[in-house]
Amino acid sequence: MSKKVSRRKFLTYMLGGTAGFLGAGLLFPMVRFAVDPVLKKGGKVEFVDVNLPVSEITETPRAVEFKIFRKDGWYQSEDGETMTAWVMKDPRQELGIVAFSPICKHLGCTVDWESNPQFKNEFFCPCHFGRYTKDGINVPGTPPTAPLDKYELQVKDGRLLIGPIAQA
Numbered sequence: 001m002s003k004k005v006s007r008r009k010f011l012t013y014m015l016g017g018t019a020g021f022l023g024a025g026l027l028f029p030m031v032r033f034a035v036d037p038v039l040k041k042g043g044k045v046e047f048v049d050v051n052l053p054v055s056e057i058t059e060t061p062r063a064v065e066f067k068i069f070r071k072d073g074w075y076q077s078e079d080g081e082t083m084t085a086w087v088m089k090d091p092r093q094e095l096g097i098v099a100f101s102p103i104c105k106h107l108g109c110t111v112d113w114e115s116n117p118q119f120k121n122e123f124f125c126p127c128h129f130g131r132y133t134k135d136g137i138n139v140p141g142t143p144p145t146a147p148l149d150k151y152e153l154q155v156k157d158g159r160l161l162i163g164p165i166a167q168a
């Protein structure tokens with residue numbers, strides 16, 4: 001039993017297939033760019049010396065800025081991207097230090113330490129009044145539904161190195 005495909009159907013399939021192929025070609029780089037490898041858990045990111053002796057890290061969260069230089073195929077960023085981490089002592093962590101990402105887990109605004117005088121000893125997100133405890137845990141009843149991400153850390157020659165976001 002042979003099935004004949006009409007000329008109209010054949011052209012429809014051909015055009016649909018070509019459009020799909022071209023669409024996928026355009027979409028893939030956009031999606032890839034949007035899903036930044038730096039922010040992806042376990043992404044391939046070099047550890048960066050943030051010029052901070054571990055002896056200077058205290059129990060009070062401190063905003064530490066550092067630059068990362070991403071290489072994406074043939075493209076190498078020259079100026080680097082400035083990142084921030086909230087760094088503090090935490091004896092429960094492997095290195096006795098913790099570094100939180102400042103990216104709010106609600107809609108991605110930037111959290112700050114004790115920036116709202118009403119909420120002492122907490123990280124605060126001004127966008128929708130998101131709150132996190134000093135441990136980076138989201139306060140129930142506020143918009144964020146997950147704790148702040150943590151960076152992977154290393155210590156070399158007494159200085160702190162910050163890497164990618166740690167796997168949960």
Ligand code: FES
Nearest residue numbers: 104106107125130
């Ligand atoms: S983005 Fe932080 S509370 Fe909404």
